[in-house]
Amino acid sequence: MILLAPFLLLGLLTLPALWWLVRATPPAPQDQRFPSLLILNRLTARREDAARSPLWLLLLRMAAVALVIFGLARPVLTPHQAETGNGPLTLVLDDGWAAIPHWNERISAALALGETAIRNGQDVTLLHAARAPDGAMPEAFTTHDAHALSEHLSRLRPQPWPTDRQALASLLQHRDLSGQRVMILSDGLATDGDNALHDALAKARSVQDMRWNGCDILRLAASTGQDGALHARVDTLSCPTRTLTLHAANANGGTLAAYPVRTGQDQTISLPPLLRNQLDHLTLEGATGPAAVHLMGQADHRRPVGILQTPGDATPLVGSAFFLNRALQPISDLHSGDATALLGAPLSVLIATDGALSGDQTRSRVLNWVRHGGMLVRFAGPGLAADQGAASDATSDALLPVHLMSGMRQLGGPMSWGKPQTLAPFPETSPFSDLTIPPDVTVSRQVLAKPETGLTDHVWAALSDGTPLVTARAEGNGEIVLFHVTASPDWSNVPLSGLFPDMLERLIERSAGVAGGGPSELAPWRIVGSDGGLIMPPQATRSIRVSDLAHTPVSVTHPAGLYGPAHGTHALNLSDSAPAMKEEALLGTRISPDGAHTDRPLGPALMTAGLLLLLLDLILSLRRRGLLGALGVACLLILPVAHAQTPTQMPPLPTTVPQAALDTRLAYVITGHDDIDTVSREGLQGLSDFTTARSSATLGHPDGVVPGKDDLAFYPLLYWPVTPDAQPDPERTKALNAFMDHGGILLIDEQGAGTDTDSGTSSAARAALQRVTDGLVVPPLAKLTEKHVLAHTFYLLHSGFPGRVAGQPVYVARNGDEANDDVSPVIIGNGDWAHAWAVDGSGNHPFAVIPGGEDQRTQAYRFGMNMVLYALTGNYKNDQAQYPEMLRRLGTPDNGAAATSPDSVDEEDAP
Template identity: 50%
Template sequence: MIFLTPLALLGLLSLPILYWLVKATPPPARKTRFPSLRILRLLTPERQDTSRAPLWLLLMRLAAVFLLVLGLAQPVWTGMRQTAGREGDLLLALDNGWAAIPHWQERIRSARALAEHSLRAGHSVTLLLGAPDADGTMPPPFRTRDRRRLEERLLALAPHSWPVDRARLAAQIASLMSPDGSSGNRSGTRPGEIVFLSDGVATAADGNLLAVLKRTQIPVGDMRWNGCDTALLGVARGDGADDALRASFETLACREPGRRYRIRVRDAEGGTLGMYPLPGADDGSGTRSASLPLPPLLRNRAARFVLENGTGALPGPSAIVLADSSDRRHPVGLLTQGNQDTPLTGQGFFLAQAIKGVAELHRGSPDTLLDGKLSVLVATDGALSSPGIRAKIAAWVRKGGILVRFAGPVLAASSENAAGDPGQTLLPVPLMEGMRQLGGPMSWGKPQQLDAFDARSPFAGLAVPDEVTVKRQVLARPTPTLGDHVWARLKDGTPLVTATSLGQGELVLFHVTGTADWSSLPLSGLFPSMLERLIARSLGQKDTSAVTRLAPFAMLDAQGLLVPPPEAARPLSTAALATVAPGVQHPPGLYGPPLARRALNLGGASRRLRPEATLGRSLAPGGLSAEIPLAPWLLSFAIALFLIDFLIALWLRGLFVRAAIVLLAAGLALPCARAQDAGEDGPQAQDAQSTHAPSAHTPADVPGAALETRLGYVLTGHDDIDAASREGLQGLSNYASDRSSAAMGHPDGVTPGKDDLAFYPLIYWPVTEDVQEDPARSAALNAFMAHGGILMLDTQGVGSELSAQDEGQMRAALKRATAGLNVPPLTKLDDHHVLAHSFYLLHDFPGRVQGLPVWVARSGDDSNDDVSPIIIGAGDWAHAWAMDSQGNTPYAVIPGGEDQRVQAYRFGVNVLLYALTGNYKADQMRVPELLKRMKQ
């Protein structure tokens, strides 16, 4: 134990004086009756001796002063610490790379505790850092005997997002150990011990460091932390036919195999696109992996993959994988006409099924599609007959788009294809009028097979099935340059796919239809592969191969944020992107121009975590006894003794009861004053408090939903879905409370059949695939709907491009969920229904996804005042409404962003007020007709 203010101990000299002052106290005054003056004459003056204070009271006062003096001297209990060997100057080597981020504050505290011992003993402390600075140079050794300077240096340190450089660290240690005392060791004295605060991750230069330490012959200590939080995440395309993403991560010497992890997918704005648990334990090597069935719509928007455990995201850039243009599937527009979307026969149907498997598909009119962000536009036969439409599409192609056209009877009969500018015809090559017939009673030929793809073709490398044949095709007009435009041909040499450049974009023509009428190509697995190759050439990926030098754009820092690159960052080549090891010259982050931006991540297929060999004697961080300041404890005990002495003095003087009465009266007056201050805030504040807090006279068994208006949600047993339901209804309640007169409380999770549902106007039920029939649940929900409640079932986006769940399984789950429910005849919700104008005027009813139908009870049911007792949809509204404890909206809304989220909130408010007020606004729809009749 040491004293930070030893001069204060001189106060102990006052204890003898204090003993003399407090050893005696005058006796208390006595009340005496004087019956007459005669008694006064009989009194004779006598000497009165002082009454001595009790010994225990004297000792208590002396102890209080003794503790007060010791506390003012600021004693500190230094305890014991682990040492690596003999005493002397200390050399601290602190790893400050990416692997040290999870336990960084613990490392700083341990470094302070280790240094304190040497500084107290009068020795010096030399600090070395393992990772280079942002300018690429190694930090010079920091040597001091000043405790304050060392603390300032340690508190100013921050970890880096690149690994340590143990080769250069070994060179610094060797320089410090040199006998001439050069390179930083100007005192010429060797340290008495070396302690490494290592991150535990092996590097290629560990052998050099071990050799240097062995030559120094100085005791070495190695302190390490639990490697469960040091994780390396990697995300790559799988080897399966579905080309799904696969996430894998490994931890460093983790001794807790039961930990649960999950992958959270975020977009560029930080919204959550999906969460995927990593089931099961590792395979014994510390590695876990799982498939990420991310739908194409979400995969195209994914900006980063984050590894989380039960407490949240793991710290540092090693638990983050940035997505780049090579991971995204660019949006594709499909333009059809007439009845081409007929199932199993129409070109639109065949093309939509092929594109959905490889890209994000958009449908609509030409103006709608061109206004959106498209990379490829696919047009069926006859969809580009209008010159105005061709002019708009030509302008779009010149800006970098790819137009893929399919032939057919309309194109074969057109007379405008013989020649002309590709910018007007939107054809890569001139065509001959009519079509070629292969096989059949009127033809001498037979169906032709596909020839192998040329090495210059975008389809090079794809296997050509023998069963793919062509019966009809439109022929290209022979020209001297026709061969330069052919990407695929038949075995007889006739072109099957031709292409040409137009501005920054391309025109591609399949000389057959998109159905099986002219060829069996659309029925083969080759067809979607060819479309995927064309999509890969679209804007954002087309120029990737041409970019050979990728300049650093933004780097990940220790907090996982994208920041400007450090000074030492250098460009890298596309060829080295998959093999280069991240470092200070190539830190993890984004590289390249906007249209060919690539990501360099710490985790990858070729990067594995290996534990570093022990550098010396193992030191446990928990074995360090931190300095304990004793002054607060001593001063607290001294004040407590003084307080006890004060109470004893009051007792001896007979004032203890009076003081207790005064303190009790003051304590009772304080709540009254607070209540009066609260009353001055006006009746609105009192109403708000009474709305959200039960009265003191309320029985304990009264549910909270009976005291305030709350929404309910059905518990599914899935923690992520239940959490989203809770956050979604809380966000909707906050939105409705801010914008209407409805004062909503927090939502409650309910289990129909066990909980009383009578207090809830609306119950939200996210239907999951594992839901089973439950007669008790159905009976409770029937009673709930019969008494005016509204049940809202949500299949969470199934049926949209946002969901990867099977529609058939979800339909079966919805059928099981509604088994036994009194579901009235349903109709599709439109903007004429009361739900479209119960508060806001709405024309669509989106959630996290849009465009999916919403079903309500058909009007005309007088049993419930024509109010629909049930609402069924797949908008995934809870994720769109969700609001976390910080007021943020954690889930992304696809594809309309925040505007779509506002519409989702407004639809939720309409549903809420519809549940609270019924359909009284239905009469307002008839106001124009009533006014018209009144005028007549």
């Protein structure tokens, strides 16, 4: 411990004088009443001496004054340092992206080491290992003032690019380190310049290497595999394997999906097509900086699809383009037109139905486009079958993956002995290999491929008799794919099956993305900052050639971020072209950062203790003088006056009263899954805030309940997200029946099972719903329409009742049930409303809403608010007494002539 103002200890010399001043304290005078003066005659005079203060009180006063004096002397507790040494101190600070996990500890250690050296009369020099945003190495900072060092360190931030130890070594070569103590605050990650730095430090008097736990350095990498799927991986140093959470997010930061990922192992990012097209970046939960973010870039996943039009091809239920549009619209960026219009814009896949490639100029242009990286998907038909009998040219042959036989083959029907053929299992080399073939998919007509050597190498799908259904061949840098059937149901029922969009989706994923048309030089648009967010590029950032993007390492001139035009960006990530992570060899004697702590000032604590002792002395002195009681009476007289000036407060309620009995709250059923329960709580919180802000209803925080254990009587609406593993519970069923019987409304949500957000749990969710609702007294249900009171309880809803997903039906009790005043006790749907309502601690919406975005989220909030007010007020909106007010808002006089339905009121004009 040291004293920053030791001269103030001279104040201790005043303690003897203080002792002399306060040691004699006369006792308080006493009033005594005598019944008669005769008693005075019996009193004998007695000499009384002045009373002295007791020793313990004098010691208390001396201790209080001494503590105040010691506090004014500014004592500082200095922690034990690992090694102080003599001579000037040079601190080398690793401030690249790998230093982010322990940045605050690193700054604290640098300050502690610097303060120790400055107290010993030594200068401190600070050097940086990463380049500054202007591209230059930061200048050395030298000081002998602890305050200046603290101010300088507090302004430092880590850089989102690697350290440049080669440049640091060159800087050290020009400095005299012969009498210097060098302390390196290393991130522990090996780089190409480590040997050069080691040689540059050889002339220093001593070198120490302070390191933190290298297992906290994580680097997220992602790539597209040969199967077309996205694979993610979290790289670390040689550390034990641990499990982290990986989030797939859209451009607004909404979570599309979350995956558990183990360090050092690949994780497949499987998303439905609709969500895959929205994927903007991957983030690692619990980590920050560019190493925890992997950007996709628009050019990495934009795969526009074009359909060559032919006359009458888009006729509903007949034309081939009609079925292609229905299959492709949910999974791609779809365009239609002629070859000139389609190939004049960026395009990944071109689909040509039968007869669409007519004309030599069109065929030549399409062939040239394919050879430059495009994918052509053709469909057979009568026109293609007839063309095989005529003379063909080289261009026509080049636009087919295999040679075809003339005519078509018919299977089944009055003119054929055969019968329609089913599909054979897909070959392992086919992009369709893991797709499930429905047993009812058959083919009745096809064009046949000539049986030639090597034909099987081009077959991606075949019929059960071995004849090809889909063939493909590489042409230049692109591919040509042929379906040997039509895109309409004329020749097969493939276009009517769920297999058809799945096959087209695999072909789109296999395509090479946007081919051509972009700039050769990609200017920086946004870079990833130290906190993981996108910021403006710094001064030193330079453009990248498209051809160099794949092998450009991240540096100060090319930081991780997005390059190119705003609507066609290319991503450069920290893991791209980066070497494997290795631990850096020690640059000196290894020391632990455990002992590097900053000084702790003791002055405020000592002064506080001294003032408390003086307060105690005051109380004891009043007590000895008999004034403590008077002080207490004065406080009692003052308290009623102060109490009268404050608003009247209700006495505290017994602790046994539930909080839900004091304010209106929504509730959700606890499922036992932390992620689902968290979403339920955040969703009902968002709905409660929305309702409170837009109506006179004031809702408190939502509660999680367990039916059968918790009292449900306080809640008007109970949200129940049914999980696929939910099991029946008699106690829960009994409690829910009682809840609905007494006027409560139960909202059952299948959470989007079977939709694009959760396509794999449809059957499991339906089975779970049947299990858990067995025994519930549910009235006959009907599909919710805009005529129901729920559609105009507050907002007038005409566009459905969406949640996170749209288009899912909602079921309520059928109208006409006199029980509970014709109010539906149960609402069942699959909209996944909680994810749409959810609001996190920052007030943001963490989950994306598809396909309508924020407009759909608004609709979900409005439907949720209608449900809340429906639960609170019942079906009063069906009362005819409400009609005049609603007609007044429509501007229609209530004369009976214009019997306008209240359902026609626009949502924005709702009461």
